[in-house]
Every structure is written in structure tokens, then in C-alpha cells.
Amino acid sequence: MGIVVQKYGGSSVATAEHIMAVAERVKRGHEGGLGLVVVVSAMGKTTDRLLALAGEVSREPSPREIDQLLSTGERQSVALLAMALHDQGIPATSLTGPQAGMKITGRYGSGIISEIHPERMRGLLAERQVVIVAGFQGMNALGDVMTLGRGGSDTTAVALAAALHADRCEIYTDVEGIYTADPRIVPKARRIPEVSSAEMAEMAWRGAKVMHPRAVELGALYGVEIHVRSSFGEGPGTIIRKDKDMERLETRETIAGIVHDLDVSRVTLTGIKTGPGTMSRIFTPLAEAGVSVDVIVESAPKEGSSDVAFTVSRGEFAEARRIAGEVAEPLGGEVEGEEELGKVSVVGTGMLNRPGYAAKMFDSLGQAEIPIRMVSTSEIQVTCIIPATRVEEAVRRLHEDFELEERDV
Ligand code: ASP
Numbered sequence: 001m002g003i004v005v006q007k008y009g010g011s012s013v014a015t016a017e018h019i020m021a022v023a024e025r026v027k028r029g030h031e032g033g034l035g036l037v038v039v040v041s042a043m044g045k046t047t048d049r050l051l052a053l054a055g056e057v058s059r060e061p062s063p064r065e066i067d068q069l070l071s072t073g074e075r076q077s078v079a080l081l082a083m084a085l086h087d088q089g090i091p092a093t094s095l096t097g098p099q100a101g102m103k104i105t106g107r108y109g110s111g112i113i114s115e116i117h118p119e120r121m122r123g124l125l126a127e128r129q130v131v132i133v134a135g136f137q138g139m140n141a142l143g144d145v146m147t148l149g150r151g152g153s154d155t156t157a158v159a160l161a162a163a164l165h166a167d168r169c170e171i172y173t174d175v176e177g178i179y180t181a182d183p184r185i186v187p188k189a190r191r192i193p194e195v196s197s198a199e200m201a202e203m204a205w206r207g208a209k210v211m212h213p214r215a216v217e218l219g220a221l222y223g224v225e226i227h228v229r230s231s232f233g234e235g236p237g238t239i240i241r242k243d244k245d246m247e248r249l250e251t252r253e254t255i256a257g258i259v260h261d262l263d264v265s266r267v268t269l270t271g272i273k274t275g276p277g278t279m280s281r282i283f284t285p286l287a288e289a290g291v292s293v294d295v296i297v298e299s300a301p302k303e304g305s306s307d308v309a310f311t312v313s314r315g316e317f318a319e320a321r322r323i324a325g326e327v328a329e330p331l332g333g334e335v336e337g338e339e340e341l342g343k344v345s346v347v348g349t350g351m352l353n354r355p356g357y358a359a360k361m362f363d364s365l366g367q368a369e370i371p372i373r374m375v376s377t378s379e380i381q382v383t384c385i386i387p388a389t390r391v392e393e394a395v396r397r398l399h400e401d402f403e404l405e406e407r408d409v
């Protein structure tokens, strides 16, 4: 029997009607002969609401209790979906993360999956039951429930697909798949029928919101084929597969898409004395404070001093600036910050070993007189940090100049 893991996000289970519609789809898969494991997120904005509640009763809620609380959102939706399926005459059992054998380690609020014991799920599948698993949670070594961090249900689904050697993992969401750019900004953006996991991982890390980047990477690592589809229609969606097109790698002319992110701030330490260990003096305290840094640029030292700039998300800007200030002072430097930035990236394995993509991007932004604050590149992407107010225009320009609407993707 072929096993398929399906995952339904919060917007797909937002109301009782939505849950019944999901039950319809699950029923069709079940009757078509598939062994189904269904991962669900909390209904609609439940997780946000629970977090806000925690903030109302406590100034600093304990991470353990936050996980205890947030895990209940997914427990509601699994039970409700099981009931909806029973109503349709489909045998189904809901499981919390711990009941499904998900073992988690790491920190509360950002757990990582260490092991999966799939015996219970396998037993239920053997009885031809639909197995419904609460996303984004598992049990730690103390026997406590621990979550994987926001958006973690995608990771649960892909991990289960790997552990159960499923044929594929289907991610159901409120959009038709992955697009060459955000269709709300570029109406002519096209759905990408198939994308490599390497490209998808870059797109996800750089701002494509449809799938959690961690889940994409996990899928790549274990060779899980992922299908991203709309839960509201029957469209084919996007298939994410490990470099399906190796043979075309060198002849491929194109890039996969343009992604953007408006959640970027920059902190700059100017005129700091540099020498061995300076970078670690700056970035170790940031890491210890749990601030995640994205792009880092150091200027060439002039007379023993240089500038170091880095980007963080806006939520971490104040903290990063404070820490940078403490480091800059003894090094004789100062700190500047720019909060309202964004980033725009051109992503595609087509640019591997081919020069010219960065130049083309700079030219396109230059023509539009969009100032570039920082640049970061890897083999398959070029990212420019620009003012937040210019991001939409940049995305439209790049989509046009790279001729993304015209080609057959
Ligand atoms: N409910 C969790 C969240 O909102 C997990 C998820 O939906 O993936 O972050």
C-alpha cells in the first residue's frame, strides 16, 4: 500500500466548514486506496491567539508552559478532523505528537526532531485507518511536550514522510503552489510546475512564505518528494524534487523566481579597530542572545579600522543594536542602524557557474534608481538589501527584466 502524508495548514482548517472540506478530500484519498497520514496545524490564527493570551497573564511566560499551551491548538484540530471523518464513515484516529512517537530535543519553542517511532502509526495504517497527527510537536526526554517553533507543522509532515518511506508529502495551503514572484505584487507571475529542492530551499529562506525552509531542507536530505497544492481547488500545484534536472544544469538559461522579504534591518559598526578575533567579538554575543544574523559585510580595513554591517529581522533590531553598541565602544567605533529595509533575491540553479546574473540584477535596480545597501551571493542566488519602500517595485522590475512571465518554466 502506498503511503502519502498530507499536511493542512491553519487557513485550510480555519473553521468547522473548512475541516469538513478537508475531511472530504481525505476521504477521496482513502477511498482511492492510499494509506493516509494527515498532519494538521492549529485552526486559523489559534497559535497567535494563544500566544497573546500568554502575554496577558504573564510578563515573561516560561518557555515550557508556552509549549504546553501552544500544543493544544493542534490537538483541537486533529480531534475535530477525526470526528468529521467518522461522520463520513471513514475510520480515523487522531494522535498528538507524543502519541505519534515524535521525539524532540533542543529548546522549548524551537525543538528539533531526534527520532520518530512510527509503530503506532504503522499499526493504524495496517488496519486501513486514516492517521491524523498534530503538527509542530513531540515529546522531549523529560516526557514533556515540546514544539518545533512557528510554522513547524511542515517539518512534522516531511519528517513523517521520511520516517514512513511515504511516496510523497502533499502540503495543502491557501495558494496554488510556488510562483515566480508573489502574485499579489506581480499579477503576471506564473506558477512553477516543478522546482529543485535546492532552489526551493533558497526561495524559502529568502522570503517565499509558502513552505517552511527547514521542511524543504529536510525533504532534500531524505529525498522526500513534496507537492504544494491549494486545499481549495484541484490544481496541480508545484512539485519539489531533488535536482530532477541535473542533465540540464549547464544548458538551463533561466532562473526559478524572484523572492522578497520586508522583515530586514541593518546594524552597522563604523570605524572599529579590527584585528584577529574582532568578528567573533561582535557575533558571539549576538549568537548567545539568540539573535540570528543574515547578511554580513566587512569593509576593507583602512588604517587599522573598518566597518562591519549585518542584517537581522526587525523584531531583533533593538536588541542587536544594543549589543553592537556594547561591542563597538571598546573598539573605538560607533553604531548606526537602518530599520526599514527589505531584501530581494534572484534564485535559480540556472545561474550556477554562469557569470552575469548579479550584474544584470544590479543593472535592473540601477535603471530604476533603487539604492543597493548590501549584497550577498551564493552559487544559486543573488540577494540585494534595499529600502523597504522600494521592494515591490524591485520585484516587478526584476520579474520583467529576467523575462519570467514569458518563458516556459
Ligand atoms: N500552529 C503553528 C504555528 O502557527 C505551527 C504551524 O502552523 O505550522 O506556527
Ligand code: MG
Binding pocket: 009, 010, 151, 154, 212
Ligand atoms: Mg505554515
